[in-house]
Amino acid sequence: MVSLESPLLRYGLVMLVLGLLWKLAAMALGGVILPHPEDALAAFATALTTRIFWEHFGVSAYRAVTAMALAWGIAFPLGLFMGSVRRADALLAPFIFLTYPVPKIVLLPVFLLLLGLGDASKIAMITLILAYQILVTTRDGVRSIHPKYFDSVRSLGGSRWNVLREVLIPAALPHGFTALRLGTGVSVAVLFFVESFATTRGLGYMIMDAWGAMDYLGMFTGILGMSMMGAALYEVANLLERRACRWMFLRRKT
Amino acid sequence: MMLRADNLGKSFGGTRVLDDVSFDLGDGETLAVVGPSGCGKTSLLYMLSGLSRPDSGAVFLDGAPVTGPTPDISIILQDYGLLPWRTVVDNVALGLKVQGVPRAKRLELARAQLAELGMAGHGQEYPATLSGGEQQRVAIARAFVSRPRLMLLDEPFSSLDALTRERLQRTLLDVWTRRKVPYVLVTHSLEEAVVLGRRIMVMSSRPARPVAVFDNPGFGDASIRDTEACFRLLRELRHTVEALW
Numbered sequence: 218m219v220s221l222e223s224p225l226l227r228y229g230l231v232m233l234v235l236g237l238l239w240k241l242a243a244m245a246l247g248g249v250i251l252p253h254p255e256d257a258l259a260a261f262a263t264a265l266t267t268r269i270f271w272e273h274f275g276v277s278a279y280r281a282v283t284a285m286a287l288a289w290g291i292a293f294p295l296g297l298f299m300g301s302v303r304r305a306d307a308l309l310a311p312f313i314f315l316t317y318p319v320p321k322i323v324l325l326p327v328f329l330l331l332l333g334l335g336d337a338s339k340i341a342m343i344t345l346i347l348a349y350q351i352l353v354t355t356r357d358g359v360r361s362i363h364p365k366y367f368d369s370v371r372s373l374g375g376s377r378w379n380v381l382r383e384v385l386i387p388a389a390l391p392h393g394f395t396a397l398r399l400g401t402g403v404s405v406a407v408l409f410f411v412e413s414f415a416t417t418r419g420l421g422y423m424i425m426d427a428w429g430a431m432d433y434l435g436m437f438t439g440i441l442g443m444s445m446m447g448a449a450l451y452e453v454a455n456l457l458e459r460r461a462c463r464w465m466f467l468r469r470k471t
Numbered sequence: 472m473m474l475r476a477d478n479l480g481k482s483f484g485g486t487r488v489l490d491d492v493s494f495d496l497g498d499g500e501t502l503a504v505v506g507p508s509g510c511g512k513t514s515l516l517y518m519l520s521g522l523s524r525p526d527s528g529a530v531f532l533d534g535a536p537v538t539g540p541t542p543d544i545s546i547i548l549q550d551y552g553l554l555p556w557r558t559v560v561d562n563v564a565l566g567l568k569v570q571g572v573p574r575a576k577r578l579e580l581a582r583a584q585l586a587e588l589g590m591a592g593h594g595q596e597y598p599a600t601l602s603g604g605e606q607q608r609v610a611i612a613r614a615f616v617s618r619p620r621l622m623l624l625d626e627p628f629s630s631l632d633a634l635t636r637e638r639l640q641r642t643l644l645d646v647w648t649r650r651k652v653p654y655v656l657v658t659h660s661l662e663e664a665v666v667l668g669r670r671i672m673v674m675s676s677r678p679a680r681p682v683a684v685f686d687n688p689g690f691g692d693a694s695i696r697d698t699e700a701c702f703r704l705l706r707e708l709r710h711t712v713e714a715l716w
Contacts, residue, residue, distance in 0.1 A: 365548055365552045366552065366554060368517075369548060369552035370569070371522060371540050372520055372522055372540050372545075372552075373540070373542070373545075373566035373613075373617070374542045375540075375569040376569070383554060383557070383565065387554070387557075388556065390556075462556070463597075464556045464597045467597050467599050467600050
């Protein structure tokens with residue numbers, strides 16, 4: 218029997234259902250504003266053979282991946298620190314939770330003024346938004362670690378370094394990776410927004426440029442490209458989580 | 472005499488949990504502490520292990536005060552305390568790792584200890600894939616591998632089915648017979664106390680303090696459950712605790 222656990226089959230089924238819905242909608246709308254899926258896919262397949270598409274894709278992927286790596290590199294250790302050092306948490310948590318509800322995307326003009334129109338402002342914007350999620354999830358994850366694991370290491374004579382290495386980091390990793398995985402969707406959404414103006418490179422620019430020129434097939438090429446990138450980032454984050462947290466995906470003996 | 476608990480007392484949030492607990496444990500001796508659930512037995516073990524400090528009194532190991540966790544004392548925590556993110560062999564080797572034993576040596580010792588407890592071949596598995604009884608064997612292996620001078624066991628078999636519990640009690644006794652490492656075991660099971668304790672100390676409910684100590688000369692007999700002496704001791708224990716708990 219074919220298993221639904223195969224990611225290829227899963228994606229294939231989802232694409233089939235979405236394609237059917239898309240086809241129905243295109244037929245209902247006459248196929249002009251919303252092109253037929255087979256036309257969009259043909260245009261996308263052609264774009265995949267062009268250098269210009271891969272340049273846009275590469276720029277977007279660079280911005281997204283750099284931002285995700287930066288966000289994780291900053292927020293995961295900070296989440297560990299806040300979750301495990303009560304005094305640090307008492308000091309820092311009010312800053313985090315008071316600013317958490319502020320929609321960080323409104324700071325984009327400030328970032329553009331401070332960091333310029335290049336990649337730095339865009340990467341910083343995505344990093345900031347994603348880092349909040351990773352920080353809060355990791356910090357809460359650390360605070361939920363069962364005390365028996367700390368006792369277990371301490372009872373064996375473990376130092377604070379042993380506790381960090383044997384308990385805090387491995388127990389917090391799944392939380393950090395879950396936030397990263399869920400954050401891929403947010404990253405791509407923010408990426409689209411920050412690439413939709415003040416740049417001439419990236420899939421977001423490609424989509425908006427084609428939209429402005431009423432080139433709807435070109436627009437869908439960009440949309441499909443961004444979807445492909447989002448799916449790839451999600452799968453990479455998923456793979457990293459499965460590799461780093463192998464113990465989370467085991468089945469108990471019956 | 473090697474372990475001395477001297478007038479131990481502990482309070483939590485203004486509530487006195489343990490009061491005036493004193494006892495000695497000699498080389499090769501075993502002591503079972505029985506008390507009702509929530510009476511402070513775990514707090515007592517934590518103080519003996521150095522994981523927590525008593526509010527009053529002190530713990531001495533060979534005359535030296537116990538002021539913090541030490542490799543000389545191993546504790547088996549309730550729910551085993553195995554790290555789910557480490558393999559079985561890494562869990563067993565954890566104590567050796569924090570003591571700075573080189574990786575190859577500690578893995579060799581851990582594998583040998585696992586084999587002694589009938590867990591050879593399980594080293595690369597993760598605790599979550601093991602049954603409760605197997606997890607408990609791993610916990611025992613972890614406690615014994617660093618050659619402690621004193622073992623502390625916190626309700627070690629309480630979450631196991633009756634047959635597995637009896638098997639593991641036998642395993643513990645087998646290891647004890649070979650190593651003669653003295654241990655203090657806390658349990659709420661009177662039967663377990665009779666099987667595993669050379670002496671049995673009965674605690675009152677909160678604030679818990681020792682109210683009676685029973686001698687158990689039949690300790691160590693593999694078929695103690697079937698002996699008349701065991702029935703008699705159990706009856707005595709039951710009468711004592713019925714009046715207290």
